[in-house]
Amino acid sequence: MFKLTAATVLALLNATFAASLVERAALLPAVSNGALAPNAISIVETCNDANLAGACNAWSSTVLPSGCGDLAGAGQDNTVTSVATSAGIQCTLFDGAGCTGRSQLVVGTVNNLATVGFDNVASSFSCAST
Numbered sequence: 001m002f003k004l005t006a007a008t009v010l011a012l013l014n015a016t017f018a019a020s021l022v023e024r025a026a027l028l029p030a031v032s033n034g035a036l037a038p039n040a041i042s043i044v045e046t047c048n049d050a051n052l053a054g055a056c057n058a059w060s061s062t063v064l065p066s067g068c069g070d071l072a073g074a075g076q077d078n079t080v081t082s083v084a085t086s087a088g089i090q091c092t093l094f095d096g097a098g099c100t101g102r103s104q105l106v107v108g109t110v111n112n113l114a115t116v117g118f119d120n121v122a123s124s125f126s127c128a129s130t
Contacts, residue, residue: 040060043064043091043127044069044083044125046074046076050112055075064128068099084108090129092126095122099126102121104121
């Protein structure tokens with residue numbers, strides 16, 4: 001049987017607190033030729049037109065959950081109409097900068113965000129594994 005001592009509880013709390021202080025890696029737009037930064041994984045594609053068309057950005061991150069992705073910095077503030085997450089990834093779109101405000105969870109492909117009331121609304125996003 002496992003016995004919890006005060007020292008064990010304190011050690012677990014310290015480890016949890018230290019983990020919460022670790023800074024998340026920033027999201028990186030994947031370069032246009034499709035090459036990813038070292039140790040990065042592709043997490044989401046955001047496009048300005050329906051059916052993953054028009055101006056699109058492929059996003060990658062070195063950690064999950066990811067940091068907050070800034071769509072304005074990539075020229076897509078309030079212009080995203082379709083989104084596709086990579087397999088095993090879910091992303092939350094936010095209507096405010098810095099991953100704040102009203103949100104919409106996306107898993108897989110949403111060919112037209114109008115179907116969920118989030119067309120041309122997103123300003124930022126964050127992603128995690130499913």
